[in-house]
Each structure stands twice: as C-alpha cells, then as structure tokens.
Amino acid sequence: MFALLSAARKALTSRDQAPNSKAHPRPLRRSRRALVLTLPALALASACQPVSLGGTGPSINTSKPVPVALLVPKGSGKSGDAILAASLENAARLAASELNGVQIDLRVYDTQGSAEVTAGVTSQAISDGAKVILGPVYAANANAAGRVAASRGVNVLAFSNNPEIAGGNVFILGPTFQNTADRLTRYAVTQGKNNIVLVHGQTPEGQAGASAVQTAALRNGASIVGTVPYEFSQQGVLNALPAVRDAAGGGAEAGGADAIFLTANTAGALPLFTQMLPENGLGADKIQYIGLTRWDIPPQTLALPGVQGGWFALPDPGLTAQFNARYTAAYGAAPHPIGGLAFDGIAAIGALVRQGRSDALSTSGLTQGSGFQGVGGVFRLLPDGTNERGLAVATIQDQQVVVIAPAPRSFSGAGF
Numbered sequence: 001m002f003a004l005l006s007a008a009r010k011a012l013t014s015r016d017q018a019p020n021s022k023a024h025p026r027p028l029r030r031s032r033r034a035l036v037l038t039l040p041a042l043a044l045a046s047a048c049q050p051v052s053l054g055g056t057g058p059s060i061n062t063s064k065p066v067p068v069a070l071l072v073p074k075g076s077g078k079s080g081d082a083i084l085a086a087s088l089e090n091a092a093r094l095a096a097s098e099l100n101g102v103q104i105d106l107r108v109y110d111t112q113g114s115a116e117v118t119a120g121v122t123s124q125a126i127s128d129g130a131k132v133i134l135g136p137v138y139a140a141n142a143n144a145a146g147r148v149a150a151s152r153g154v155n156v157l158a159f160s161n162n163p164e165i166a167g168g169n170v171f172i173l174g175p176t177f178q179n180t181a182d183r184l185t186r187y188a189v190t191q192g193k194n195n196i197v198l199v200h201g202q203t204p205e206g207q208a209g210a211s212a213v214q215t216a217a218l219r220n221g222a223s224i225v226g227t228v229p230y231e232f233s234q235q236g237v238l239n240a241l242p243a244v245r246d247a248a249g250g251g252a253e254a255g256g257a258d259a260i261f262l263t264a265n266t267a268g269a270l271p272l273f274t275q276m277l278p279e280n281g282l283g284a285d286k287i288q289y290i291g292l293t294r295w296d297i298p299p300q301t302l303a304l305p306g307v308q309g310g311w312f313a314l315p316d317p318g319l320t321a322q323f324n325a326r327y328t329a330a331y332g333a334a335p336h337p338i339g340g341l342a343f344d345g346i347a348a349i350g351a352l353v354r355q356g357r358s359d360a361l362s363t364s365g366l367t368q369g370s371g372f373q374g375v376g377g378v379f380r381l382l383p384d385g386t387n388e389r390g391l392a393v394a395t396i397q398d399q400q401v402v403v404i405a406p407a408p409r410s411f412s413g414a415g416f
Contacts, residue, residue: 057155057169057362058131062353065103066361069125070342071135071145076113084137085110087339088159090331091375092134095346102350111136115144122148132157132361134345137338139165146170155366157348157381159341166385171366173341175315176386177212177263177292183313183391183415184261184290185216187405193258193288197226197247199240199273200263206232209263209292225249225257230269237272241280244273251286258288265293266301274306284309295396297337302399313391315376316407323375340375348372348381370411377407390415 060066070092072085089108096104107128109121118141122133126149133149133156136142142158143165149156150169158165161174188196196217200210210227217224226247230240249256260282264270274289289310295301296314314320323343327335351372352360359365363383371380377390393405408415 056153057359057365058153059358060131060353060361062102062356062358062360065105066349066353067105067107067129067131068346068349069122069128069130069133069135070106070108071111071118071121071125071133071141072108073113073137073141074110075117076111078113081113084336084338087336088135088137088342091327091335091339092342092346094327094330095343095350099346099350099354102353104346104350104353106346111141113138113141115140118142119144119148123152126152126154130154132349134342134349135159142170142172155361155363157345157366159338159345163384163386168385169363171381171385172387173344174338174387175389177209178215179387179389180292180313180391181209181212181216182219184292184311184393185213185220185222186415187311187393188259188288188290189220189222191288193290194222195225195257196222196259196261196290197228197244197257198224198261198263199228199230199244201232201269202229202236203232206263213261213263213292232268234272237269237276241276244277245280245282248282248287251282252288253286256287259290260287261290261292263292266295266298266304270295270301271304271306274304274310278306296394296401302396302401307396308399309395309397311393311395311404313393314401315389316392317394317401317403319407320376344372344374344379347374378410380411388416 070089072088073081074085092106096106107125107130109125111118111121118136122145125133131154133145133154135158136145137159139160139162142156142160146156146165146169155169155171157171157173159174160172161176162172163176166172198210198213200206214224228240228243228247230236244260247257248260252258262270262273264273270291278284291310291312293312294314295307295310295312301307323340324334349361352365357365366381367383369380371378379387379389381387390408392403392407394401394403405415
C-alpha cells in the first residue's frame with residue numbers, strides 16, 4: 001500500500017497541515033498507518049464545441065487499399081508519449097494484418113503532443129488521401145484534428161475518453177465514465193442494491209464521474225440517497241467520513257443505503273476510503289462498495305483489504321488476454337494500456353470497408369447499431385460521438401479478480 005501512495009506524501013503535507021484546515025467534526029477511529037493521496041492524471045480537458053459534418057463522410061473505393069491516417073503523440077519529448085505512440089502504431093498494424101480480405105493503407109503522422117502540430121498533420125494527411133483519421137490521443141489535439149477534418153468532410157476516431165470533444169465528426173474510442181456507470185448501476189439494481197451513496201472528489205475528474213453515476217441512476221431505476229463531495233487531500237477524505245456514514249445510515253443491515261459508489265482510483269482516495277470506512281462501521285458486511293474505476297489496475301490494488309468484495313467493471317478479460325498474447329508474440333512486449341484503442345479503430349474501419357459500400361466511413365456507417373468487435377469485446381459508436389462498450393462486472397476475492405457478470409458479446413445480449 002505504501003508503494004502505491006508514497007510518491008505524493010511531500011506534495012500533500014502542506015495541504016493537510018494548512019492553518020485554515022477545519023477540525024474533524026466527529027470523533028472517528030483512525031488508521032494506525034499514515035496514508036496519503038495522489039491526484040490522478042486527468043483525462044478531462046476543456047475543449048471547443050465539435051463541428052457537425054451533417055452525417056456525411058468521404059466516398060471510398062473498397063476494391064483498393066483504403067488510406068487511413070494514424071495520429072500518434074511521437075515527438076513530444078516525453079518518454080511516455082514515445083512508448084504510447086509505438087504501441088498505438090503496433091496495435092493498428094496488428095489489426096490491419098488480421099483483416100481478411102480488406103486492405104488498409106496505414107499512414108502514421110506524429111503530432112508531437114501539440115494541438116497546433118496536430119492541425120497541420122491532419123490537413124497534410126487528408127491532402128495525402130486519408131479517408132478517416134484515427135487518433136490523436138489528447139483531448140485538445142483531437143479537437144484540433146476534428147475542426148480541420150470537418151472542413152474537409154472527414155471523420156475522426158480519437159483515442160480520447162473526454163465526452164466534451166465528442167460530436168459532429170469526432171468520435172471518441174476511449175472508455176467513458178457514463179458507460180461504466182450505466183453497466184454497474186444496472187447490475188446493482190438487479191442485485192437489489194437500489195439505494196446508493198455517491199462519494200466523489202472535488203476535481204474535474206471526480207465531478208465528471210459523479211455526473212455519470214447520477215445519470216446512470218436515473219436511467220436504471222436506482223436512487224442516489226446521498227452525495228458526499230470531498231476535498232482532494234488526506235484531511236479532506238477524513239473530513240468526509242462522517243457525512244458518508246450519516247448518508248449511508250449504517251448500511252443495509254440498519255435499514256440504510258445498500259451501496260457506496262466511489263469515483264476515486266488507486267492513485268487517489270480509493271485506498272484511504274476503503275480502509276477507513278470499514279473501520280468506522282461501514283464494512284463489506286454492511287454495505288456494497290462499487291467502484292467507477294478499474295480496481296485491478298495497478299495489480300497492487302488487489303491486495304488492499306478494503307476492496308475485497310467490491311464491484312467494478314472491466315472489458316472481457318478473456319478477449320483482452322487473447323489480444324495481449326497476440327501483441328506480445330508479434331512485438332516482444334505487452335501493449336500500452338490504451339494501445340488496444342488503435343486496434344479497435346482499425347477493426348471498425350475494416351468491418352465497414354468489408355461491406356463494400358462507398359459510404360462505409362460516413363457518420364451513418366460508423367454509428368451502425370450492431371457495432372464492432374474490439375480488443376475487449378463488442379463496442380459501438382453513438383450519434384453523439386461517444387461510445388458504448390460491453391463490460392463485465394467483477395469483484396475481488398482473496399486478492400484475485402472474479403467475474404460475477406460476464407461481458408455481453410452483442411448488443412442484443414444481457415448487460416445492456
């Protein structure tokens with residue numbers, strides 16, 4: 001646990017010891033181990049309004065290789081971006097090699113992680129003949145690519161998970177909070193966990209997650225019986241504990257809430273909440289924990305005592321393992337965690353081209369209701385530019401991931 005959290009100890013010391021910090025309003029049992037939080041890297045960023053393509057797209061000749069531009073963050077000077085860029089390109093090429101009967105002319109362009117450079121290479125890619133843009137990664141860059149591509153009648157399949165940039169000619173491939181919240185809330189309702197306490201950080205990511213859970217509750221017949229925001233600091237979490245306890249009403253056994261929905265991840269408040277809540281009367285025997293983030297990443301999370309028995313969502317583990325094995329066999333190392341999004345993009349493009357329609361890469365083609373088969377299972381692009389993915393629901397037992405509701409294999413199956 002210390003290995004997961006120690007990096008932020010120095011950064012948060014000044015915040016937790018600030019002279020204006022409020023005293024804890026009620027006495028609580030405190031852990032004997034000092035825990036600190038780290039602020040997760042935010043996937044969310046401000047973005048301009050996307051530009052509508054009016055449901056159109058370029059005409060393609062399916063009897064010839066289809067030019068596809070792949071935009072990767074190579075050249076930014078950051079080692080992480082270089083690793084990600086290589087993994088995205090490798091995954092895209094692996095997908096193209098598995099498209100029986102469909103030829104993709106994959107052309108790779110480096111964005112340098114810059115919106116300005118992205119706009120330029122997007123224009124160059126379309127001038128070079130690209131019929132669709134795959135990438136880029138970062139929200140501001142995807143927004144820049146979308147604006148240039150819209151003026152040229154081309155759609156963009158970005159690797160972002162930021163719904164603010166989705167719409168018009170921009171589709172995001174990254175997993176969204178809304179999709180995850182919907183899957184978990186639907187499952188919770190089927191298990192009789194209808195009354196939920198929502199706990200979220202007062203950060204852009206935490207607030208976006210809270211909004212997704214609130215929407216999911218409305219859609220799926222659950223009730224948010226309490227919402228507890230907290231300042232992102234160790235003291236902020238400690239200060240929030242009485243409010244969580246009061247909102248939960250002692251848990252289901254005491255006639256209170258059935259579940260606590262946490263938006264935090266392992267780099268943030270998850271370890272502290274899942275340790276402190278049981279120590280203050282809200283253990284797994286009293287209430288169901290549900291997590292909006294992946295509780296199996298990083299793997300050390302599985303060893304946290306407080307996450308045992310909690311629920312979270314993830315792509316089909318079997319299909320994901322198959323992709324990882326093929327990728328490792330081809331390139332000698334495991335893919336980047338989001339490298340599979342490039343595979344998904346090429347898989348979708350290939351499936352549409354295989355239909356033999358000249359308008360296969362139009363907006364109507366990209367949003368076909370049956371969706372596509374990707375690295376982690378079935379997914380589809382929605383008219384609003386976001387996506388829907390088939391997810392499994394899992395729990396943690398004896399520090400191991402156990403699937404308790406399998407991922408649907410089609411959009412007509414259970415789980416949607």
